[in-house]
Amino acid sequence: MYTLDRIRISYHKNGQIIQKDFPIQLKEDSSISSNLQAILQNNSVSESFELELEVEEAFSGERIKLKAKTSEPIILSELVIYFKQDYSAVKSVFANGFQSWSESKFYKKTERIKPLRKIAKSIMKPYGDYTYYDYTGKEGVIHSWTYTYFNVPKKRVQFIGSLDEKSAYTNFVHHTQQNSFEVIRDVKAWEINGEVNLCDIFQTENTERGAFQHFFMLNELPELKVEPAIGWTSWYYYYTKISEEIALKNLNNFKQNQIPLKIFQIDDGYQTRVGDWLSVNKKFPSGMKFLADEIKSAGYQAGLWLAPLSAEKKSQLVKDHPDWLV
Numbered sequence: 001m002y003t004l005d006r007i008r009i010s011y012h013k014n015g016q017i018i019q020k021d022f023p024i025q026l027k028e029d030s031s032i033s034s035n036l037q038a039i040l041q042n043n044s045v046s047e048s049f050e051l052e053l054e055v056e057e058a059f060s061g062e063r064i065k066l067k068a069k070t071s072e073p074i075i076l077s078e079l080v081i082y083f084k085q086d087y088s089a090v091k092s093v094f095a096n097g098f099q100s101w102s103e104s105k106f107y108k109k110t111e112r113i114k115p116l117r118k119i120a121k122s123i124m125k126p127y128g129d130y131t132y133y134d135y136t137g138k139e140g141v142i143h144s145w146t147y148t149y150f151n152v153p154k155k156r157v158q159f160i161g162s163l164d165e166k167s168a169y170t171n172f173v174h175h176t177q178q179n180s181f182e183v184i185r186d187v188k189a190w191e192i193n194g195e196v197n198l199c200d201i202f203q204t205e206n207t208e209r210g211a212f213q214h215f216f217m218l219n220e221l222p223e224l225k226v227e228p229a230i231g232w233t234s235w236y237y238y239y240t241k242i243s244e245e246i247a248l249k250n251l252n253n254f255k256q257n258q259i260p261l262k263i264f265q266i267d268d269g270y271q272t273r274v275g276d277w278l279s280v281n282k283k284f285p286s287g288m289k290f291l292a293d294e295i296k297s298a299g300y301q302a303g304l305w306l307a308p309l310s311a312e313k314k315s316q317l318v319k320d321h322p323d324w325l326v
Contacts, residue, residue, distance in 0.1 A: 001061065001062065001158060001203050001204070001205055002083040002084070002085050002158075002160060002181055002203055003083055003084040003085070004024045004053075004055075004064070004081070004082075004083055005023075005024060005082040005083055005084050005180075006021055006022060006023045006024055006081075006082045007021070007022045007024065007051065007053070007066070007079075007080070007081050007082070008020070008021050008022075008078065008079070008080045008082070009022075009051070009076070009078065009079050009080075010076070010077040010078035010079075011049070011074050011075060011076050011077055012074075012075040012076075012077060017077050017078075019078070022051065024053065049068070049069075049070050049074060050068070050069040050070075051066065051067070051068055051198075052066070052067045052068075052069065053065070053066055053067075054066075054067070058202060058204075058214070058218060059204065059214040059217070059218070060204045060205070060206045060210060060211075060214055061159075061202060061203050061204025061205065061206070061214070062202070062203050062204070063163070063200070063201070063202050063218070064081075064199070064200070064201050064202075064203070065197065065199070065200050066079075066081065066197075066198045066199040066200075067195065067196065067197055067198060068192055068195070068196045068198050069194070069195050069196075070192060070193055070194060070196075072193065073191050073192070073193040074191070074192050074193070075189060075190070075191050076187040076188070076189075076190045076191075076192060077187070077188055077189075078187065078188070079184070079185040079187045079198060079199065080182055080183065080184050080185075081182070081183040081199065081201075082180065082181070082182055083180070083181040083182070083183070084179065084180060084181070085174075085179055085180065085181045086179055087109055087140075087174070087176040087179055088179075089152075090109050090150050090151075090176065091108065091109060091150075091151070092106040092107055092108050092109060092150060092151070093106065093107055093109060093142055093144075093148060093149070093150040093174050093176070094106050094107075094144065094148055094149050094150065095107055095113070095142050095143065095144040095148060096144045096145050096146055096147055096148060097145065098128055098129035098132070098145045099128070099129075101127055101128060102128055102129060102145075107142045109140055109142075109174075109176040110139050110140055110176070111139065111140075111142065112136075112137055112138055112139045112140070112141065112142075113135060113137070113141070113142060113143065114135070114137055115130070115135030115136075115137050116130055116135070129145065129171075132169065132171070132186055133171055133184075138177075139177065140174070140175060140176035140177040140178075141173065141174070141175055141176075142173070142174045142176070143171055143172065143173045143174075144171070144172045144173075144174075145169065145170070145171055145172075146161060146162055146165060146169075146170060147159065147160065147161030147162065147172070147215065148160060148161070148172040148174070149208070149211065152205060155207065156205055156206060156207055156208075157205070157206065157207070157208045157211055158203075158204075158205050159202075159203065159204050159205070159206065159208075159211035159212075159215065160172060160183075160201060160202070160203040160204075161201065161202055161203075161215050162183075162199075162200065162201050162202075163200040163201060163202055163215075163218050163219055164197060164199065164200040167190075167197070168185045168186045168187050168190060169185075169186040170183060170184070170185055170186070170199070170201070171183075171184040171185075171186065172184075183199065183201060185198065185199050202214070202215055202218050229262045229263055230260070230261055230262050230263075231261055231262055231263030231264065231265055231301075231303065232250070232254065232261055232263070232264050232265065233265040233266075233267050233303070233305070234246070234247065234250075234265065234266055234267045234269070235267035235268060235305070238267075238269070239268070239269070240268050240269035241269060242266060242267065242268075242269040242270065242283070243269075243283040243284065244283060244284045244285060244286060244291060247266055247291060248291075248294065250264075251264060251294060251295060251298055251300075252298075254298070254300070255298040255299070261300055262300065262301060263300060263301045263302075263303045264295045264298070264300040264301070264302060264303060265302075265303030265304065265305060266288075266291065266303070266304055266305065267305040268305055269281075269283070270283070270284050270288070270304075271306075272316075273311075273312045273314060273315040273316070274307065274310055274311060274312045274315060275310065275311025275312055275315035275316075275317035275318060276315050276316050276317055277306045277308075279316065288304065292304075311324075311325070
């Protein structure tokens with residue numbers, strides 16, 4: 001499993017950012033660390049900032065907790081836990097996307113996740129994790145949100161994931177060329193005071209199913225109440241260039257070939273403007289009810305995409321309700 005190496009923490013003090021690194025001393029007979037305590041002293045003010053690292057067995061793996069104890073409010077800037085990891089036998093690693101528009105897939109260990117091009121930054125930067133993570137674009141630097149894993153022999157995986165995403169997002173970054181691994185907590189501008197849990201992660205070597213089962217149990221997540229649905233959405237091939245004619249053509253092909261879908265969804269491109277979801281453009285002359293009835297008659301559930309908290313400046317919604325905008 002990943003081997004703990006050191007902790008870096010940064011915080012604000014007197015208008016400056018103070019950065020401290022704390023090496024982690026491992027026991028000789030185990031990969032599990034003993035408690036780490038680090039006292040941060042300020043020479044001009046009597047201030048105590050104590051870190052405590054706990055590593056304990058949990059199901060098939062280890063649970064690593066980092067806590068802070070402060071005697072007065074502290075504003076954090078950075079928190080990184082560094083690990084050592086040998087990637088020589090690893091072929092690919094799984095990266096979990098930041099949200100539904102981010103790609104989640106296995107990356108070859110020599111691949112790179114490309115940053116946004118300058119021409120696209122003004123438009124696309126708010127729609128992903130570009131604000132929260134500085135893409136390096138380097139080969140073998142692969143970042144993953146909430147959890148990540150890679151395959152090991154005997155049909156097992158090496159898995160690591162966060163058990164606390166409520167207080168801060170957690171980013172896991174593989175550096176396959178340097179045989180190093182980072183757990184980055186998004187703590188920027190987080191004010192802590194007293195005793196606070198800074199990080200809580202779980203790592204295990206198990207089957208893929210077993211790893212996720214233990215991860216979900218530690219997160220106290222319930223079993224899925226329904227089976228995952230299989231569906232088709234117009235977005236990933238047509239984007240906004242969807243029309244009634246294109247939708248019906250795809251629907252008839254699915255029906256004729258008896259493709260076992262549950263949902264047939266019309267995505268972005270049917271509305272006159274973003275925000276005016278009840279105003280259908282001229283590409284759909286028969287309206288949404290007609291299309292929904294056609295989808296149902298083909299044996300599928302009709303799905304319609306919308307973004308209820310988004311609106312274009314020139315939309316009728318903004319004209320009628322400017323006070324709805326933050």
